[in-house]
Structures are given as C-alpha cells and as structure tokens.
Amino acid sequence: MTPRIILYSGKGGVGKTTIAAATGLRCADLGYRTLILSLDIAHSLADSFDLDVGLHEKNRGQPVAVGERLWIQEIDVQEDVERYWGDVYKYLALLLNTTGLDEIIAAELAIIPGMEDVICLLYINQYLTERTYDVLILDCAPTGESLRFISMPSTLEWYMDKLFQLERNLARVVRPIARAVTNVPLPDDSYFQALAGLFTKLEGVDTVLLDKERTSVRLVTNAEKMVLRETQRAFMYFCLYGMAVDSVIVNRLIPAGEGGEYFQKWITTQERYLAQLEQYFDPVPIARVQMFDDEIIGLERLRRLSEQLYGTDDPSRVFYSERPYEFTKTDGQYVLSLKLPFVTKEHVDLFKEEGQLIIRIGSFKRHVFLPRAVSRHTPRDARFEGDRLCITFER
Ligand SMILES: Nc1ncnc2c1ncn2[C@@H]1O[C@H](COP(=O)(O)OP(=O)(O)O)[C@@H](O)[C@H]1O
Numbered sequence: 001m002t003p004r005i006i007l008y009s010g011k012g013g014v015g016k017t018t019i020a021a022a023t024g025l026r027c028a029d030l031g032y033r034t035l036i037l038s039l040d041i042a043h044s045l046a047d048s049f050d051l052d053v054g055l056h057e058k059n060r061g062q063p064v065a066v067g068e069r070l071w072i073q074e075i076d077v078q079e080d081v082e083r084y085w086g087d088v089y090k091y092l093a094l095l096l097n098t099t100g101l102d103e104i105i106a107a108e109l110a111i112i113p114g115m116e117d118v119i120c121l122l123y124i125n126q127y128l129t130e131r132t133y134d135v136l137i138l139d140c141a142p143t144g145e146s147l148r149f150i151s152m153p154s155t156l157e158w159y160m161d162k163l164f165q166l167e168r169n170l171a172r173v174v175r176p177i178a179r180a181v182t183n184v185p186l187p188d189d190s191y192f193q194a195l196a197g198l199f200t201k202l203e204g205v206d207t208v209l210l211d212k213e214r215t216s217v218r219l220v221t222n223a224e225k226m227v228l229r230e231t232q233r234a235f236m237y238f239c240l241y242g243m244a245v246d247s248v249i250v251n252r253l254i255p256a257g258e259g260g261e262y263f264q265k266w267i268t269t270q271e272r273y274l275a276q277l278e279q280y281f282d283p284v285p286i287a288r289v290q291m292f293d294d295e296i297i298g299l300e301r302l303r304r305l306s307e308q309l310y311g312t313d314d315p316s317r318v319f320y321s322e323r324p325y326e327f328t329k330t331d332g333q334y335v336l337s338l339k340l341p342f343v344t345k346e347h348v349d350l351f352k353e354e355g356q357l358i359i360r361i362g363s364f365k366r367h368v369f370l371p372r373a374v375s376r377h378t379p380r381d382a383r384f385e386g387d388r389l390c391i392t393f394e395r
C-alpha cells in the first residue's frame with residue numbers, strides 16, 4: 001500500500017497531540033506500521049505515551065518504538081538543522097557573527113524561520129520513498145505555523161527560482177572584489193550545493209501532500225467561539241491550498257448531566273456551537289469527543305479515546321476527499337464555487353458578516369470564511385451549475 005499521511009491541525013491546547021496519539025495507536029492495533037511525527041517544537045507526544053524519559057533522551061530526535069508497529073518521533077530542530085542545512089547554516093551564522101553579533105546569538109538567529117518545516121518535509125519524503133511506514137501521522141504545530149508548513153514546498157520553489165540563480169551569479173561576480181575590500185564573507189559553492197541537494201531530497205513531497213487519496217487534514221477544535229473561528233479560517237486556507245480536509249473533530253465536549261450546576265453554562269454554550277457546526281464545515285464529516293474525567297495519558301486512555309472517535313472504523317481511511325469550495329479569479333472578479341448537497345433553483349440570499357459570507361437557500365445555510373483579498377469585495381450574482389453554486393464578487 002502507498003503510505004497514508006494524516007495531519008492533525010488546530011489551535012494550541014485543543015487536543016491535537018492527544019488525538020494524533022490515539023489515532024496512531026489504533027492504526028498500529030489494526031496492523032499498520034505507524035509513525036507519529038511531532039512537528040510542534042513544544043513536543044508533548046512522548047508525554048501522551050507516558051514514555052520513559054531515559055529511553056526518550058537516548059533516542060532524541062529519532063523514531064522511538066512505543067508499541068508493536070508504533071513509533072513516535074519528536075524532531076530535534078537544532079541537531080537536524082546542522083545535519084541537513086549544515087553548510088547553509090554555517091554560512092549564515094558566520095555572516096551574522098561578522099556583523100558584530102555574539103557567536104551564540106548568531107548561531108541561534110541563523111535558524112531561519114521555516115527551517116524546521118523543511119526538516120519535517122525531508123523526513124516525510126524520506127519515509128515515503130523508503131516506505132518505512134504504512135501510515136504517517138503528523139502532529140502539527142498550532143494553526144498558523146502548520147499553514148506555513150504546508151505552503152513551504154511552494155515557498156521554497158519560489159526562493160529557488162527567483163533568488164538562487166540571482167544570488168549565485170552575484171556571488172561569482174562579487175566574491176573576488178569583496179574578498180579584497182571587506183571581511184563580510186560571501187557564500188562559497190558548498191552553500192549552493194547544499195541548497196540544491198536539499199531540493200533533490202524534497203522532490204515530489206508537494207505532490208503527495210496535495211493528493212487527496214493519500215493526504216488528509218483533520219482539524220481539531222473545541223465548541224467555543226474563538227477556537228471555532230480559528231478552525232473556520234484554517235478550513236478556508238487548506239481549501240484554498242488544495243488540500244483535502246477529511247474531518248473536523250470537536251474535542252472536550254462536556255457530557256450532558258455531568259459536572260452539576262457549575263458546568264451547566266458550558267454545556268449550553270457548547271450545544272449552541274454544536275448546532276452550528278454543519279453550517280461551517282458540511283459536507284466534511286464532523287466527529288465528537290467528550291471531555292474525559294482526567295488528562296489523557298497512557299495507552300489505556302488513548303485507546304478509550306480512539307473508540308469514542310472512530311468506533312470500529314479504520315482511521316487511516318479517507319473520510320472525505322472533495323473540495324467543499326473553491327475561489328477562482330476571472331477578469332479581475334473573484335468567483336466562489338460551492339458544492340451543494342442538492343440541486344435547486346430556489347432564491348439565494350447572500351450577506352456578509354464578520355469576514356464571512358453567509359449563504360441562505362430556503363432552510364439551507366452555509367458560512368464561508370472569506371480570504372482577505374475577497375473580503376473587500378461584495379457578493380453579487382449567484383447562479384447554479386448542476387450541484388454547484390457559483391457566486392461572483394464585485395469591487
Ligand atoms: N477529551 C479530553 N479530555 C480530557 N483531557 C484532554 C482531552 N483532550 C486533550 N486533553 C488534555 O489536554 C491537554 C492538551 O492536549 P494536547 O493534545 O497536548 O493539545 P495540543 O496538542 O492541541 O496542544 C493534555 O493534557 C491532554 O491530556
């Protein structure tokens with residue numbers, strides 16, 4: 001089987017690591033060789049599995065077995081940056097140091113933001129090529145950073161196209177002159193070779209990430225206003241980027257009748273948001289997980305969570321692979337195309353509210369979070385094309 005990739009993304013603290021851990025455990029139980037890879041520098045995966053600190057330290061940054069067919073890996077950015085970015089990193093640190101920065105600070109600053117994303121992509125591509133695992137579960141950093149992570153392949157491509165050629169030519173011309181007049185070092189060829197080598201190692205990873213039958217994003221959220229807003233925004237970004245969100249997981253739901261009066265307001269609030277979820281994410285499946293009576297640590301509790309989440313289902317299955325909506329730009333006008341669960345010719349009501357487009361057709365209601373570029377435009381024309389609704393925006 002071709003390796004399957006599942007990304008868990010969401011705001012900090014919503015339960016990404018816990019859910020990634022529970023999912024990995026279930027996959028391993030089902031017979032898949034599974035690796036859970038933590039992309040968050042604030043790693044907590046080992047804690048979820050209640051891993052022995054000594055064992056963990058000994059294998060720092062590398063995959064550690066936590067069960068039969070199950071491994072976890074918490075990437076050690078500093079160490080891997082030196083291994084993979086060695087020459088690039090050395091040059092940057094040297095450059096910063098000559099500008100008068102303390103050597104230790106220079107070394108710290110030479111870690112370009114996004115480098116850790118590249119390191120993760122390198123590992124992913126290596127595991128895909130070597131087919132080390134059947135299922136790769138990515139426990140992502142909080143939303144903003146995980147969005148940067150998925151756009152990294154195209155960012156790098158841009159960098160290579162635009163800057164790499166330019167810099168390389170510039171260095172050839174300037175190096176001899178610069179050597180004579182200044183002590184600012186210029187990159188030598190090993191720097192460029194390192195960059196080119198890196199690209200070879202990353203080849204193809206972007207195609208896999210965009211392949212809806214192989215890679216799915218699962219958004220973890222809580223039934224609270226601010227968390228949900230962030231989830232809606234992430235949903236929009238992943239859609240724009242062309243990645244398939246195959247489920248939304250609402251975690252930490254307080255079971256009705258629990259907690260006495262103290263939690264009653266919480267329960268009411270959560271129920272209110274739960275009632276709206278379909279308007280935000282439908283037709284993407286929505287799963288629910290209760291708030292446990294204690295933190296979720298260790299195999300026994302993780303298994304209980306995976307039972308709640310997946311029942312007897314196989315979590316490595318693709319739950320949904322269509323694009324719920326799409327934005328395109330034609331003749332300077334943005335068009336939103338949205339898949340409807342039915343075919344109709346009924347009247348469509350459109351209104352904008354807090355950066356969202358609210359679409360109403362009879363009793364059907366959808367909220368679509370608008371990208372910044374589109375949110376300044378006004379929705380005008382709505383027409384049906386088969387089971388899709390196309391909305392044109394005007395300035
Ligand atoms: N459904 C739940 N019930 C009880 N505790 C939970 C639940 N989901 C997560 N937790 C706990 O909340 C804390 C944060 O969860 P974590 O998975 O680390 O969040 P994230 O990775 O999104 O930052 C952990 O201590 C975890 O055990």
Ligand SMILES: [Mg+2]
Binds near residue numbers: 016017018040044139
């Ligand atoms: Mg986490």
